[in-house]
Amino acid sequence: MKTNPDGLPVEFLEQVAETLKVLSHAQRLRIVELLHTRGAQPVHALQEALGLPQPLVSIHLNQMKRAGLLESERRQKEIWYRLFDPSTLTILDCIRTKYKAQQKG
Numbered sequence: 750m751k752t753n754p755d756g757l758p759v760e761f762l763e764q765v766a767e768t769l770k771v772l773s774h775a776q777r778l779r780i781v782e783l784l785h786t787r788g789a790q791p792v793h794a795l796q797e798a799l800g801l802p803q804p805l806v807s808i809h810l811n812q813m814k815r816a817g818l819l820e821s822e823r824r825q826k827e828i829w830y831r832l833f834d835p836s837t838l839t840i841l842d843c844i845r846t847k848y849k850a851q852q853k854g
Contacts, residue, residue, distance in 0.1 A: 767816065768816050768818065768834075771813055771818065772818070772837070772840060776799060776801065776805075776809055777809050779798075780799070780810070780813065780830075781818070781832065783795060783798055784819070784832045789831035790829060790830060790831075791824070791827040792810065792828055793827070795810070810830055814830075817833060817834055818833060818834050819831065
């Protein structure tokens with residue numbers, strides 16, 4: 750396994766880059782924030798909060814799930830999503846800090 754000079758495996762860095770690509774979409778960041786603040790949510794609740802068509806919300810959710818950021822469970826007729834990867838919240842915290850700094854300056 751190849752490593753960079755700091756010792757992190759190149760394959761790991763490639764996985765992280767793919768995760769960051771998934772998170773580089775504003776609507777997906779909104780989904781992370783909604784799931785963080787509200788906890789697990791069904792698709793229809795996310796759709797209403799985002800103001801987006803259900804098929805588009807489902808596409809975003811599936812991409813995030815494939816990237817390992819979310820997990821889902823069926824509750825009767827609904828599919829509920831929740832954050833799976835807690836490191837995603839660290840990224841969101843960095844974004845919040847940047848926003849707060851811009852508001853002050």
